[in-house]
Amino acid sequence: MSTSHYTRLLAAATASALVVPLAGCGVVGLPGLGADDEAGPTPEPALVGEFHGAGASSQEAAMEAWISGFQEQHPGAVISYDPMGSGDGREAFLAGGTAFGATDVVLSDEEMAASGPACDGGNAIDLPIYISPIAVAFNLKGINRLNMSSDVIAGIFSGRITRWDDPAIAAANPKAKLPPLTITPVHRADDSGTTENFADYLHETAPQAWPHEPDGMWPLPGGFAADGTSGVTQTVRSTPGSITYADASATSDLGRVAIKVGEEYVPYSAEAAASVVDVSPRIENRYEHDLAFVLDRKIDKPFAYPMVLVSYLVVCSRYEDKTKGRFVKEFVEYVASTEGQERAAGAAGSAVISSDLQEWISEAAEAIYLTRERPEDQAAGEPRDGA
Numbered sequence: 001m002s003t004s005h006y007t008r009l010l011a012a013a014t015a016s017a018l019v020v021p022l023a024g025c026g027v028v029g030l031p032g033l034g035a036d037d038e039a040g041p042t043p044e045p046a047l048v049g050e051f052h053g054a055g056a057s058s059q060e061a062a063m064e065a066w067i068s069g070f071q072e073q074h075p076g077a078v079i080s081y082d083p084m085g086s087g088d089g090r091e092a093f094l095a096g097g098t099a100f101g102a103t104d105v106v107l108s109d110e111e112m113a114a115s116g117p118a119c120d121g122g123n124a125i126d127l128p129i130y131i132s133p134i135a136v137a138f139n140l141k142g143i144n145r146l147n148m149s150s151d152v153i154a155g156i157f158s159g160r161i162t163r164w165d166d167p168a169i170a171a172a173n174p175k176a177k178l179p180p181l182t183i184t185p186v187h188r189a190d191d192s193g194t195t196e197n198f199a200d201y202l203h204e205t206a207p208q209a210w211p212h213e214p215d216g217m218w219p220l221p222g223g224f225a226a227d228g229t230s231g232v233t234q235t236v237r238s239t240p241g242s243i244t245y246a247d248a249s250a251t252s253d254l255g256r257v258a259i260k261v262g263e264e265y266v267p268y269s270a271e272a273a274a275s276v277v278d279v280s281p282r283i284e285n286r287y288e289h290d291l292a293f294v295l296d297r298k299i300d301k302p303f304a305y306p307m308v309l310v311s312y313l314v315v316c317s318r319y320e321d322k323t324k325g326r327f328v329k330e331f332v333e334y335v336a337s338t339e340g341q342e343r344a345a346g347a348a349g350s351a352v353i354s355s356d357l358q359e360w361i362s363e364a365a366e367a368i369y370l371t372r373e374r375p376e377d378q379a380a381g382e383p384r385d386g387a
Contacts, residue, residue: 057085
């Protein structure tokens with residue numbers, strides 16, 4: 001409870017107690033109020049203002065659904081989201097330019113340490129609100145599915161495998177009529193969490209074929225590149241023989257790869273992606289309420305699809321602007337709620353996060369500290385929260 005709210009309640013309780021001896025009536029109720037007419041807590045005023053977020057393009061479709069649903073409940077809130085990419089989104093958030101960030105890669109220790117100025121002396125926290133498979137998507141006429149191991153995928157994107165009828169592809173797809181066509185790999189040009197998750201999967205499962213350390217920037221020179229999820233998928237749509245990696249929600253009209261897990265080839269699904277998160281550990285020694293995971297890419301169970309990204313909302317533990325902080329608390333609660341998750345699943349094909357994650361995220365939202373109200377919202381002479 002805020003100091004100002006507590007002060008008002010204390011004053012009201014004191015005034016009420018003084019009425020009894022003045023009336024000389026002993027312990028009685030106030031006139032006109034029955035036992036069931038006790039006043040409840042003062043309702044929060046309507047949430048009004050403009051609020052901005054930026055970051056992962058993987059969340060774009062889900063974010064549109066979340067914003068639409070949240071604004072139905074809070075019509076005075078005007079929310080914008082710029083899907084500029086995970087790296088740029090983290091940078092904008094840490095510079096204090098947005099109320100929240102969105103990223104497919106958790107904040108590094110260095111980014112955490114630098115978050116104090118943007119978070120009113122507190123710190124940033126990562127909240128996993130979007131789980132989605134990364135699809136390897138291609139444009140080959142008449143072919144909707146191909147089987148590939150991580151070694152073959154690494155070979156294609158490193159330039160070692162250059163034709164669709166290569167024996168390494170044909171061996172896993174004996175019934176497919178593979179054309180003698182050059183493969184055109186397309187990668188992200190921007191600093192991308194999807195790139196880092198894709199590279200992490202290859203590095204963990206095929207380290208000899210993909211020796212490059214995971215990073216948001218593409219590690220190899222040359223090749224075709226485009227900005228954002230929409231950029232790479234549109235390039236593949238317009239280029240026969242091309243292939244890319246992208247959030248699965250953006251690839252429904254393209255051919256897609258079933259990846260080798262153990263001894264079987266597993267097509268992507270939201271449920272198979274979510275199962276990887278369920279068996280993955282949390283990163284240790286993070287700030288309180290930070291929910292960052294280390295994904296188990298080497299899982300060999302056919303119920304799992306380890307080429308997955310977990311995308312996070314990045315928010316502050318403290319907000320100097322009470323209105324912005326209240327928005328973030330309520331928006332996080334909505335995004336993690338059953339309604340919010342189902343809206344995202346319907347719009348983007350993402351997995352609904354587990355009930356445990358919902359509870360942990362709700363606790364993190366509840367713990368966000370609001371330092372003070374904006375001057376225009378502050379009643380004259382009223383003590384400010386945190387004073």
